[in-house]
Amino acid sequence: MTNTYTMLHGDCMSLMPTMPEASYDAVITDPPYASGGMVTSARQEDPRIKYQNAKTQAYYPSFENDNRDQRTHLMWSVRWMEQALRLTRPGGWLMVFSDWRQVPLTSDALQIAGWQWRGIAVWDKANFSRPVTGIFRPQAEYILYATRGKRDKSKQQKGCPAGVFYAPMKMSERYHMTGKPVPLMEHLMTILPSGSRILDPFAGSGTTLVAARNKGHTAVGIELSSDYHQIATDRLGLVLPS
Numbered sequence: 044m045t046n047t048y049t050m051l052h053g054d055c056m057s058l059m060p061t062m063p064e065a066s067y068d069a070v071i072t073d074p075p076y077a078s079g080g081m082v083t084s085a086r087q088e089d090p091r092i093k094y095q096n097a098k099t100q101a102y103y104p105s106f107e108n109d110n111r112d113q114r115t116h117l118m119w120s121v122r123w124m125e126q127a128l129r130l131t132r133p134g135g136w137l138m139v140f141s142d143w144r145q146v147p148l149t150s151d152a153l154q155i156a157g158w159q160w161r162g163i164a165v166w167d168k169a170n171f172s173r174p175v176t177g178i179f180r181p182q183a184e185y186i187l188y189a190t191r192g193k194r195d196k197s198k199q200q201k202g203c204p205a206g207v208f209y210a211p212m213k214m215s216e217r218y219h220m221t222g223k224p225v226p227l228m229e230h231l232m233t234i235l236p237s238g239s240r241i242l243d244p245f246a247g248s249g250t251t252l253v254a255a256r257n258k259g260h261t262a263v264g265i266e267l268s269s270d271y272h273q274i275a276t277d278r279l280g281l282v283l284p285s
């Protein structure tokens with residue numbers, strides 16, 4: 044299969060149902076967490092206020108779908124995860140990011156959607172987190188991983204990569220308000236067969252596609268925000284159809 048990278052602009056809820064069944068080896072994605080506060084009113088703040096300190100609020104565009112309450116976030120998550128399952132070949136992977144607060148909802152959602160939950164990997168982001176006096180530093184985010192049915196051991200890689208991965212987020216390499224480091228995304232791809240086809244339905248600034256390209260996989264991203272779609276397209280050097 045040739046290496047290709049495509050960034051689609053639109054709502055993944057509308058675009059995923061138009062894609063053919065079992066056309067991907069893995070869905071690797073970092074959806075809106077709908078988190079960022081202990082109470083509903085705090086969660087319904089703009090992501091720029093929830094996730095950034097005052098010094099960086101001006102740098103990044105905001106984004107949609109991050110202010111649902113828990114019940115609608117669960118239902119919405121199940122809906123896109125069902126589509127992700129349909130689009131993944133039997134034995135293929137889902138890897139989905141979550142913060143600590145949304146781990147229970149995310150593990151419920153993926154299992155309700157029909158995925159076999161396999162475990163959690165940890166992104167250690169070290170000092171790239173706001174310190175909170177009197178509690179442990181909230182320096183981790185989580186990647187829940189699951190398969191469509193049984194694991195396909197005929198396609199598994201040798202070795203057992205680290206389940207806790209340290210990856211600092213350098214500001215100079217951050218293209219999205221909640222962007223992830225490229226080495227982290229590359230690490231997640233170490234368990235995939237070579238030449239995998241990857242879908243990221245919440246692609247943001249295209250970090251998953253950059254990592255896929257670095258690792259020799261092919262990838263399709265979907266992004267709702269025109270600002271972030273443009274950022275990802277520029278970052279990947281893709282030419283937008285006129």
Ligand SMILES: C[S@@+](CC[C@H](N)C(=O)[O-])C[C@H]1O[C@@H](n2cnc3c(N)ncnc32)[C@H](O)[C@@H]1O
Binds near residue numbers: 073074076
């Ligand atoms: C947490 S960010 C992903 C950031 C990405 N990991 C990166 O490194 O740039 C989630 C993205 O999902 C997008 N999004 C939200 N709802 C969406 C939808 N229904 N369809 C497609 N994209 C959506 C948002 O605009 C946002 O850019």
